Amino acid sequence: MSRSADLFAEALKCIPGGVNSPVRAFGSVGGGPRFIDSGKGARIIDADGKEYIDCVASWGPLILGHSRPEVVAAVKAAAERGASFGAPTSAETRLAKLIVDMVPSVEKVRLVNSGTEATMSAVRLARAATRRDKIIKFEGCYHGHADSFLIKAGSGALTLGQPSSPGVPASLAADTLNADYNNVDSVKKLFDALPGQIACVILEPVAANVGVILPELGFLEDLRQLTAERGALLIFDEVITGFRLAPGGAQEHFNISPDLTTLGKIIGGGLPVGAYGGRADLMDMMAPSGPVYQAGTLSGNPIAVAAGITTLEILINDSPYQRMAALADRLFDGLEKGARDNGVDIAVNKIASMGCAFFAPGPVRNYAEALKSDTKLFARFHSLMLERGVYLAPSQFEACFVGAAHTEADVDAISAAAAESLKVIKSGS
Numbered sequence: 408m409s410r411s412a413d414l415f416a417e418a419l420k421c422i423p424g425g426v427n428s429p430v431r432a433f434g435s436v437g438g439g440p441r442f443i444d445s446g447k448g449a450r451i452i453d454a455d456g457k458e459y460i461d462c463v464a465s466w467g468p469l470i471l472g473h474s475r476p477e478v479v480a481a482v483k484a485a486a487e488r489g490a491s492f493g494a495p496t497s498a499e500t501r502l503a504k505l506i507v508d509m510v511p512s513v514e515k516v517r518l519v520n521s522g523t524e525a526t527m528s529a530v531r532l533a534r535a536a537t538r539r540d541k542i543i544k545f546e547g548c549y550h551g552h553a554d555s556f557l558i559k560a561g562s563g564a565l566t567l568g569q570p571s572s573p574g575v576p577a578s579l580a581a582d583t584l585n586a587d588y589n590n591v592d593s594v595k596k597l598f599d600a601l602p603g604q605i606a607c608v609i610l611e612p613v614a615a616n617v618g619v620i621l622p623e624l625g626f627l628e629d630l631r632q633l634t635a636e637r638g639a640l641l642i643f644d645e646v647i648t649g650f651r652l653a654p655g656g657a658q659e660h661f662n663i664s665p666d667l668t669t670l671g672k673i674i675g676g677g678l679p680v681g682a683y684g685g686r687a688d689l690m691d692m693m694a695p696s697g698p699v700y701q702a703g704t705l706s707g708n709p710i711a712v713a714a715g716i717t718t719l720e721i722l723i724n725d726s727p728y729q730r731m732a733a734l735a736d737r738l739f740d741g742l743e744k745g746a747r748d749n750g751v752d753i754a755v756n757k758i759a760s761m762g763c764a765f766f767a768p769g770p771v772r773n774y775a776e777a778l779k780s781d782t783k784l785f786a787r788f789h790s791l792m793l794e795r796g797v798y799l800a801p802s803q804f805e806a807c808f809v810g811a812a813h814t815e816a817d818v819d820a821i822s823a824a825a826a827e828s829l830k831v832i833k834s835g836s
């Protein structure tokens with residue numbers, strides 16, 4: 408038995424499913440999770456000492472790579488000053504100012520501890536601001552595990568075959584409406600059917616929890632216009648796209664201004680930070696400046712904030728975006744070539760430094776088309792890539808990330824491993 412297998416057996420005795428987040432359990436790819444011992448740059452090492460080129464980046468946060476020295480130093484220095492005070496610190500204001508400066512539509516921002524806290528708070532604010540209860544999300548989009556979102560959700564919910572979770576009261580689920588991504592008419596129909604009842608439309612401006620699905624031309628613009636016309640708020644869930652597609656995220660990349668934005672992952676550089684922000688008139692409704700309540704013992708935690716500040720400042724100063732995008736293009740071009748050479752159907756969707764290779768003929772423009780993917784073939788590919796030292800997300804319905812620590816040699820090694828893996832698949836062995 409491998410060390411990871413032993414550790415997994417141990418974990419199963421005291422942690423549900425042996426993991427603290429379902430998608431980590433390798434449920435849809437099999438073979439059991441690799442317990443990771445350490446990471447440095449673009450590489451991680453598992454409990455058996457096997458090294459992998461990492462394309463998961465802890466599901467997005469580690470855009471600078473693992474154990475980036477400046478981030479480690481900032482975390483150590485913050486820890487030596489004290490872990491948490493439950494009182495305001497100047498570092499929180501510094502991070503808030505960075506976010507306001509970087510994210511075009513954000514005038515004020517509240518720090519929280521996760522993407523889920525950010526999205527649930529943003530929706531509460533939208534409901535309070537509009538005095539409406541219903542929300543529109545999109546099938547396959549994932550906004551964290553708050554009750555209102557676990558209806559036809561993506562990511563782990565989709566992977567584990569339960570896009571709508573038990574435990575969500577029907578009365579609450581009734582206030583969540585699902586539309587089809589890239590189909591603005593499906594949104595218009597809901598607004599027409601429920602005039603004056605819809606508080607907001609929340610979406611991932613690039614859907615990255617159903618694999619990666621790009622917004623078609625005009626889709627985001629149409630949503631912006633429709634929500635403004637119908638008195639609803641537009642919420643961009645940029646937990647993945649924030650600071651990833653550009654310093655100002657998807658809203659900078661596509662030049663669209665949502666009313667509220669939710670952030671996470673990269674914002675904490677690998678430590679637990681989430682945030683929601685937007686128009687000052689809306690954000691000032693949040694307690695204690697306004698009546699809408701949201702709180703958190705460790706919100707704005709000094710150690711997590713130190714990691715976030717250092718990460719964002721490096722992204723601003725080094726601006727690795729063009730280089731990461733070029734590496735991602737090289738990576739996905741390599742994957743497409745390997746698939747072509749071996750007669751395997753894959754459909755690649757990519758943008759900036761993230762993307763997905765669907766094991767499907769394609770194109771993949773929405774949830775229904777993504778579900779046509781051959782998840783068994785993906786599982787085989789995933790395991791063959793692990794054997795060849797490449798760590799992909801253990802689900803067809805997640806994103807692959809290239810970060811600032813990846814090199815051309817890394818990317819070419821991933822493509823070579825993919826070509827070998829696809830050859831094995833084609834040979835049927």
Ligand code: KE4
Binds near residue numbers: 644
């Ligand atoms: P967290 O609560 O996991 O920090 O963020 C929730 C969330 C919100 N919005 C978007 C667009 C997200 O992608 C996420 C979380 N992403 C998944 C992976 N795609 C987290 C991985 C996991 O659940 O373990």
